[in-house]
Amino acid sequence: MHSNISFPELFLTSMAEILPTELNMEDFIAACQRPLRKSVRVNTLKISVEKFVERAQTKGWALEPVPWCNTGFWIDADESEVPLGNTAEHMAGLFYIQEASSMMPVSALFTEKDAPYLSVLDTAAAPGSKTTQIAALMKNDGILVANEFSASRVKVLHANIERCGIRNTALTNFDGRVFGGWLPEQFDAVLLDAPCSGEGTIRKDPDSLKNWSKESIQSIADTQKELIESAFQALKVGGVLVYSTCTLSREENQDVCWHLKNIFGDAVSFESLESLFPEANKALTEEGFLHIFPQVYDCEGFFVARIRKNASVDTPAVKKRLGKFPFEKANAKTFSDVNQELQKCLGISLPEHSSIWLRDNDVWLFPDALEPMLGELRFSRMGIKIAETHKKGYRWQHQVATTLATGYEDNCVELSIEDAREWYMGRDVRPQGQSGQGEVIVRYGNDVIGLGKWVGNRVKNGLPRELVRDKNLF
Incomplete structure (x- = not known):
């Protein structure tokens, strides 16, 4: 119990x-003082899901089952010896530890009415729970353009994308x-899970209200209004924007959505989430938004709105000076050669x-849908690096296996549990009675x-540094 939580009056x-x-307030306070149920x-x-x-x-x-996400589950697992995050299944990317309510925005974005989407923007992506949900x-x-303003969090975002086998x-x-000006009307769908005051996260973080004030909420709401305008401008006509927060105040939720409506008028329409699950x-507002207090579904407090773009709107003019693009698209022969090898x-x-796409000695695989954006915005990382060239051909990279292999290929080596632990700790392994040549x-x-x-009977470890663990493995 988080019974020691203090609430500002x-x-x-x-x-x-x-x-x-x-x-009622008694149930609200009691729910805030209960620890969250773990969900994946x-x-x-x-x-x-069946497997x-x-x-x-x-x-x-x-x-x-989590009712609003057909791939989500509340989970009760004995973590006394091995935390869920250190299980073999988690490290292999089979599941993501994600708060149940945070699965809802992506479910609201991907309805049968609109999906599949060719281009999606996740405006505030780290640590990657919703990004990986969208990619799946x-x-x-x-x-899928995954943006994160905080440079320190981009590394975590990329590690989760890599772990989950994502290549798009x-x-x-x-x-x-910036997106409304730099990539206007570029995306079929946009998710804006906006930075917020985090009022709904108190069950996970008892200190989330430590610096709470009305003034800070208004300041955050001002930023959110600018973010939602830009997200809407980056959306194609006919496209869908989902706006969400993990907070409860109207200033950061309904008021931000109405700000968009007041700015762009009939170009904006709100779509009801009544039939989402x-x-x-139980959490539906008059507009059709979901305003979720923690006692309603026994989860974090959350807000979700689904918004349709009905017409073009004005976008900011920007001057672009991107410099020379450092990649060169390979011709058909090179593509064929790489594929054959x-x-x-x-x-x-x-x-x-x-x-x-080629850059010096590196060989990258980009989604074709990215190409129209390449001269419009600077990306920090695109697609996956699949190889480095050398005199005798190609040196294949980690993500070739985790994003393209099925595990049923002939050139596989299966590890024992002891060797698998060593592998995840970044060490070379010697599978008993096996040897080979080249990548495996x-x-x-x-x-x-x-x-x-393979180096004789030893398999040299190719695990990226950011995925290496050092203790308490499965």
Whole structure:
């Protein structure tokens, strides 16, 4: 219990003013003082929900479906010896530890009415829970631009994208307010999970209200209004914007959406989320938004709005000086050569709707849907690096295995549990009674966990530094 949580008196007063009549403050306070139920989302780029449920049963994990996300589950697991984050399944990217309510914005974005999308913008992406959820729903097709303003958090974002086997992303590191001017009407869908005061996160972070004040909320809301304008400008006509926060105040939620409507008029329409999941009406506002207090679904406090763009709007004029683009698109012959070598060495084929791009000795795979944006904005990382060239051909890279291999290729080596632990700690392994030559796909059980290189009877470790763990493994 977080019974020692202290609530600013003015915060409780402001909550009492906006709490729906069918709810009461006693339940609100009691819910805020209860620890959150742990929840996970299955990464369907790596495993089906059915297979994950079967595996969970063998491990003694009790699962309860999250009603608004068909790949989400509340989970009850014994973590006394191994935390969920250090399980083999998590490190292989089979699931993401994600708060249940934070799965809702992406579910609201991807309805049967609109998906699939060819181009999506995630405006505030780190640490990557929603980015990886979007990529799975896109089935690794199209282009997903994942932006994070905080440079220190981009590294974590990329590590999660890499762990989950995602290849259709392009990362950017900008203030989210730039996209309306730099990439106007470029995206089929935009998610703006806006930076906020975090009032809804108190069950996870008892200190979240430590510096709470009305003044700070108004300051944050001003930024959110600028962010939502830019996100809307970056959206194609006919496209969908989902605006979400993990806070409760009207100033940061309904008022921000109405600001957009007041600015752009009939170009903006609100779409009801009443049918998003059973009992969604319990949190439904008059506009059709979901304003979720923590006692309603026993989760974090959250807000979600779905907005349609009906017409073009004015966008800011910007002067672009991007410099020379450092990549060169490979011709058809080079693409064919790379594909043939990849098939020959690892039994892997390059995916459709992708292109090879070269930079010095590096070989990259970009989604074709990214190409129209390449001269319009500076990206910090695009697609996946698949190889480095050398005199005798190509030296394949980690993400070739984790994003393109199935684990059923002939050129695989399966590790014991002891060797798999060593692998995740960044060490070379010596699979008993095995040897080979060249690169090899590394597997633990049925899961591809990386790419190594045979040196006699030893497999040289190719795990990226950011994915290395040092203790308390499965």
